[in-house]
Amino acid sequence: MFDRYTELAKRSLVAAQDAALSMGHDFIGTEHVLLGLTQTAGPAGEALRAQGVELRQARDTTAHLLEEAGTAATGGQPAKDALASIGIDVVEIQRRADDTFGPGAFRFPRPQFTPHAKKTLEFTLREAAALGHEQIDTGHLLLGLLAEGEGVAVKVLHTLDVDPESLRQAVLDRMTRQST
Amino acid sequence: MSVEKSPAADLAGQVTNKDPALGLQAVVALRRLLEELERLHVDNARDQGWTWQSIATALQVSRQSVHEKHATRRKTTGKED
Numbered sequence: 001m002f003d004r005y006t007e008l009a010k011r012s013l014v015a016a017q018d019a020a021l022s023m024g025h026d027f028i029g030t031e032h033v034l035l036g037l038t039q040t041a042g043p044a045g046e047a048l049r050a051q052g053v054e055l056r057q058a059r060d061t062t063a064h065l066l067e068e069a070g071t072a073a074t075g076g077q078p079a080k081d082a083l084a085s086i087g088i089d090v091v092e093i094q095r096r097a098d099d100t101f102g103p104g105a106f107r108f109p110r111p112q113f114t115p116h117a118k119k120t121l122e123f124t125l126r127e128a129a130a131l132g133h134e135q136i137d138t139g140h141l142l143l144g145l146l147a148e149g150e151g152v153a154v155k156v157l158h159t160l161d162v163d164p165e166s167l168r169q170a171v172l173d174r175m176t177r178q179s180t
Numbered sequence: 181m182s183v184e185k186s187p188a189a190d191l192a193g194q195v196t197n198k199d200p201a202l203g204l205q206a207v208v209a210l211r212r213l214l215e216e217l218e219r220l221h222v223d224n225a226r227d228q229g230w231t232w233q234s235i236a237t238a239l240q241v242s243r244q245s246v247h248e249k250h251a252t253r254r255k256t257t258g259k260e261d
């Protein structure tokens with residue numbers, strides 16, 4: 001699925017996962033993808049920063065919006081509790097896995113993409129195809145986010161007074177400049 | 181003989197709890213745990229030089245399905261060429 005992604009684009013998705021984990025979320029939503037792009041080099045990060053989107057502010061806004069929406073930031077505790085209720089001790093599994101395979105090899109619950117984030121990845125492919133690009137870079141991911149248009153990411157952008165259309169134009173400009 | 185409930189009996193009580201919400205939540209969590217354990221052990225097997233076919237045999241699935249599920253992911257994360 002990600003074999004056509006550039007190194008930077010992959011890195012931005014890893015940053016998205018890290019953002020989700022550090023915020024105590026057990027899912028990767030469009031908002032985390034946006035945070036990942038904001039802190040990664042490449043056309044998307046540049047365009048976002050040029051529009052005044054800064055990581056700290058975007059992160060605070062995200063946390064605030066999710067809190068308002070009643071989204072749990074529990075680090076997957078309910079899933080661990082559910083397993084404890086049928087006699088499975090995830091803390092113990094984690095400890096042994098870390099010992100044997102090194103820290104990070106086992107992660108429970110590993111954040112999964114939300115439906116909106118999955119949609120975003122589909123739109124990302126479409127944006128690349130429409131531009132006739134073989135490789136998928138951070139710019140396509142940002143275009144995908146904007147095209148999807150229904151996730152928390154666009155709400156974050158709206159709260160930060162970013163106009164989606166001018167952001168779209170800004171990232172397209174940077175992508176064409178980059179490829180010429 | 182003790183009249184206290186043994187831990188096993190206590191556990192059995194929870195597994196068969198009548199509240200569907202609790203039971204289904206445990207099923208979902210267990211599925212996620214299964215996926216994570218599969219990923220961990222497939223990675224370990226590949227790192228130790230196992231072929232996709234031998235992993236598939238051990239997991240009792242087809243080579244194609246195990247390859248589809250894990251090979252691209254491992255390439256993407258730079259664990260494999």
